[in-house]
Amino acid sequence: xxxxxxxxxxxxxxxxxxxxxxxxxxxxxxxxxxxxxxxxxxxxxxxxxxxxxxxxxxxxxxxxxxxxxxxxxxxxxxxxxxxxxxxxxxxxxxxxxxxxxxxxxxxxxxxxxxxxxxxxxxxxxxxxxxxxxxxxxxxxxxxxxxxxxxxxxxxxxxxxxxxxxxxxxxxxxxxxxxxxxxxxxxxxxxxxxxxxxxxxxxxxxxxxxxxxxxxxxxxxxxxxxxxxxxxxxxxxxxxxxxxxxxxxxxxxxxxxxxxxxxxxxxxxxxx
Amino acid sequence: xxxxxxxxxxxxxxxxxxxxxxxxxxxxxxxxxxxxxxxxxxxxxxxxxxxxxxxxxxxxxxxxxxxxxxxxxxxxxxxxxxxxxxxxxxxxxxxxxxxxxxxxxxxxxxxxxxxxxxxxxxxxxxxxxxxxxxxxxxxxxxxxxxxxxxxxxxxxxxxxxxxxxxxxxxxxxxxxxxxxxxxxxxxxxxxxxxxxxxxxxxxxxxxxxxxxxxxxxxxxxxxxxxxxxxxxxxxxxxxxxxxxxxxxxxxxxxxxxxxxxxxxxxxxxxxxxxxxxxxxxxxxxxxxxxxxxxxxxxxxxxxxxxxxxxxxxxxxxxxxxxxxxxxxxxxxxxxxxxxxxxxxxxxxxxxxxxxxxxxxxxxxxxxxxxxxxxxxxxxxxxxxxxxxxxxxxxxxxxxxxxxxxxxxxxxxxxxxxxxxxxxxxxxxxxxxxxxx
Numbered sequence: 001x002x003x004x005x006x007x008x009x010x011x012x013x014x015x016x017x018x019x020x021x022x023x024x025x026x027x028x029x030x031x032x033x034x035x036x037x038x039x040x041x042x043x044x045x046x047x048x049x050x051x052x053x054x055x056x057x058x059x060x061x062x063x064x065x066x067x068x069x070x071x072x073x074x075x076x077x078x079x080x081x082x083x084x085x086x087x088x089x090x091x092x093x094x095x096x097x098x099x100x101x102x103x104x105x106x107x108x109x110x111x112x113x114x115x116x117x118x119x120x121x122x123x124x125x126x127x128x129x130x131x132x133x134x135x136x137x138x139x140x141x142x143x144x145x146x147x148x149x150x151x152x153x154x155x156x157x158x159x160x161x162x163x164x165x166x167x168x169x170x171x172x173x174x175x176x177x178x179x180x181x182x183x184x185x186x187x188x189x190x191x192x193x194x195x196x197x198x199x200x201x202x203x204x205x206x207x208x209x210x211x212x213x214x215x216x217x218x219x220x221x222x223x224x225x226x227x228x229x230x231x232x233x234x235x236x237x238x239x240x241x242x243x244x245x246x247x248x249x250x251x252x253x254x255x256x257x258x259x260x261x262x263x264x265x266x267x268x269x270x271x
Numbered sequence: 272x273x274x275x276x277x278x279x280x281x282x283x284x285x286x287x288x289x290x291x292x293x294x295x296x297x298x299x300x301x302x303x304x305x306x307x308x309x310x311x312x313x314x315x316x317x318x319x320x321x322x323x324x325x326x327x328x329x330x331x332x333x334x335x336x337x338x339x340x341x342x343x344x345x346x347x348x349x350x351x352x353x354x355x356x357x358x359x360x361x362x363x364x365x366x367x368x369x370x371x372x373x374x375x376x377x378x379x380x381x382x383x384x385x386x387x388x389x390x391x392x393x394x395x396x397x398x399x400x401x402x403x404x405x406x407x408x409x410x411x412x413x414x415x416x417x418x419x420x421x422x423x424x425x426x427x428x429x430x431x432x433x434x435x436x437x438x439x440x441x442x443x444x445x446x447x448x449x450x451x452x453x454x455x456x457x458x459x460x461x462x463x464x465x466x467x468x469x470x471x472x473x474x475x476x477x478x479x480x481x482x483x484x485x486x487x488x489x490x491x492x493x494x495x496x497x498x499x500x501x502x503x504x505x506x507x508x509x510x511x512x513x514x515x516x517x518x519x520x521x522x523x524x525x526x527x528x529x530x531x532x533x534x535x536x537x538x539x540x541x542x543x544x545x546x547x548x549x550x551x552x553x554x555x556x557x558x559x560x561x562x563x564x565x566x567x568x569x570x571x572x573x574x575x576x577x578x579x580x581x582x583x584x585x586x587x588x589x590x591x592x593x594x595x596x597x598x599x600x601x602x603x604x605x606x607x608x609x610x611x612x613x614x615x616x617x618x619x620x621x622x623x624x625x626x627x628x629x630x631x632x633x634x635x636x637x638x639x640x641x642x643x644x645x646x647x648x649x650x651x652x653x654x655x656x657x658x659x660x661x662x663x664x665x666x667x668x669x670x671x672x673x674x675x676x677x678x679x680x681x682x683x684x685x686x687x688x689x690x691x692x693x694x695x696x697x698x699x700x701x702x703x704x705x706x707x
Contacts, residue, residue: 002299002406002413028273143403146410152417153292160289163281224296 001143005150006157007222008133012126013158014231016052019122019188020045021162023115025169026181030097048116052123059124060131073203080203082125083196087189087250089114089121094185094257161228178263184232186254191234193250194243201240211238275438279431284424295416299409306405310396311368314381317341318394322385326350338400340378344391361393371395437462441469450678453480490543494536501533531666538668541599542652545675553593559630559701560587560622562594566601567620570609578615581605585622588630590701592680600676603669604634604697612638617691628703635689635696646686650674673697 024045059066066074093114130151137147169177200206216237220226229235234247254260321341324330330351335341342361343351349358355374362371362380369380378395385392444456455473458466508529515522560583567583574581601620608618621633641649648654653667677684682701689696 002410003296006296146406149410149413149417153295153413156288156292156417156420160285160292163285164289167278167282167285224293 002146002150005133005137005147006154007224007227009130009151009154010158010224011227011230012129013154014161014227015191016119016122016126017158017162018165018184018231020049020119021166022169022181022184022188023119025166025177026185027097027115028170029174029177029181044112044115045119048119049123051116051120053127055120055124056127056131059128060135063128063132070203073205076199076203077205079125080196080199080205082121083192083199086118086121086125087192087196087253089117090185090189091253091257093118094182094254094259097259157224175263182254182260182263186251186260187233189254190247190251191230193246194234194236194239197240197243197246198236201242206242209240209242212241212244214238276431276435279434280424280428283427283431284420287423287427288420291416291420295413299413302409302412303402303405306401306409310379310401310405311381314368314379314394314396317396318381318383318392321351321392321394322383322390324351338397339395340374341392341394344393346389350390356395360391361395364391370398437465441465445472453483486543490539494540494543497532497536501529501536504529505533535666535668538666538672541603541672542668542675545596545599545672545679553595554591555594556589556591557594557597558587559590559592559597559632560585562597563601563620563622563632566598566605570602570605573606573609574618577609579609579612580615580617581609582617582619583621584619586624588622588624589704590630590680591704592701596676596679600673600699601632601634603673604632604699607669607697608634608636608638608695612636612694625700630701630703632699632701633696635691635694637689637691637694640688640693641686641695649686650684673699 063075066078068074070077093111096111096114134147134151137144169181172180197206201208214237219229219235219237221230221235221237226235226237236243239247255264317339318341321343324343326343326345330343333341333351333353335353335355337355340353340355340361341351342349342353342356344360344364352358357373361373361378362369362382364382364384366382366384369382371378371380373395377398379398379401380393380395383392384390441456441461453476455476456469458469458473461469508526512522517523563583563585567581571581605618605620612618616637618634618636621631621635623631625631650670650673651667652671655667674684677699680701682699684697684699687696687698688694
């Protein structure tokens, strides 16, 4: 129970924590010379986290109703929809941050709102699974203590990894941090798209197709390393063709933004 | 990195949490494997114990704990069994450990062949119960690690705060160091890591002191050396006025140039005398209104010549201050107002005591005023507002001197719009008596 709890919750926590860290580091690096931008950024993040936690609780609470939608595949379809909205907002956010990250840009309502949406939806999506799991455990006959301990350990590992990634990105030079950060954002987008497609396959909205490869012999998904890679780059041992295609498509979508091109291809970085 | 404290606390806590939790997970896994081995050894012992049982009617339905079961098969006949065991074989007749399902549970089984009696002994233990038992024992070791993290966080916060204290102390010392205090910082009490910083700051202070000393000598020498030739120039100019046409452009420009040079000398001397590093104050109790009256009377002819109105309003207001410095402040504000107010304009000087005992000096005019964008810059040395440059003589030091004098009296000086239709207002607020 303990290990199951750790693995299940770690998967959810890691994904949200890493996304939050990368977005925070990228935005901070872009607006590093503007003190107001930092203060404003802090408020946006706090609002996004609060919205995410409230959203996760509400989503978990409404899950029985949501599950009944679309001929009883409401949960899968809604989750997939959230993933697509996250990708779209990530794309718009990157576009809005394209130009000089001066105070006007950082203050722009669009960038702030897309930031809130991405983080809040990511926390809602991952957090609702945790709420559902803990609610299920608390109604069970035994194992509550070990599940709660597992949740605590998973939270500790997930949040610590996020903090270390954030400080790691900040310790790099601005140019390197933005390159790594934007590359990670494009991988997150790919991960989100692949997961969304997987959910739609489960809902029978997309036909099932055979896996392209099987790397479970090398690294299983349900190990700590597998979970870390799953959260970071969307590692899946047996992906189908459509999952791989959607992964690459979402990655390219983020990579096509002027912000990404500016920091990866042009070699020039404006303040 | 926006905060060293935050970086150290969160960074240290994250590293500690990550590695202690991963170590706890590894410990959990290996402890569970150890526990499995231990339980298997117990199962093996149980099978040896059962092998010593004689088959009697009493051993056909022996009561054991709910988590254990056994069977003794003599050829195809069930000889002895525990009350939970089924009537069919628990597992296959292959010696060793296995898993089996019966009675609605999953069981860990061990089968041994008793060659002496040609019997098969099968023992079983409920998998879920032994897992729970093992997990409860192992988690007892994980719990303190989890509970220890908040305590560790507090300790890290305390240690980091303690470690950063000398840095904060240095920052406070520098912030609270008076502008004229150029004594070096104490390097002996600073920790080893901060000693180079303190030494560098002391070097900077030393160089600043030397530069100020040079500036002081230069100003004093320049004032002394130039005062005499300028006075001589004025005398020669006066003599010249008897010999040539005083209305000629050349003479007028020469006279203006000499006046401007004389004014610049006076202002430079005043700036030097009122700078916080040089000022030797002689504070006395004085009436700011009375002082303003004297200054207004002194400057009145200038206003009269331009057809301007100079008005003094208010009431006696007591402050502690240096009369010479305050006279310089008033003279600069009043002459500035005259300069930037057109002919026939209006200048008002007001002195009053506000609630709380603070004294306000307000000099306002109905001139063109000052753009808000320039408010922060007009107190800089040699800065002149755009509109001021055209046709108005000045050197850009007057307001710097005003600010110096205000700072010497712990007063604040601000610029805003006047209560006339147009114009600027300079407000100097002196602290209440006893707080200055």
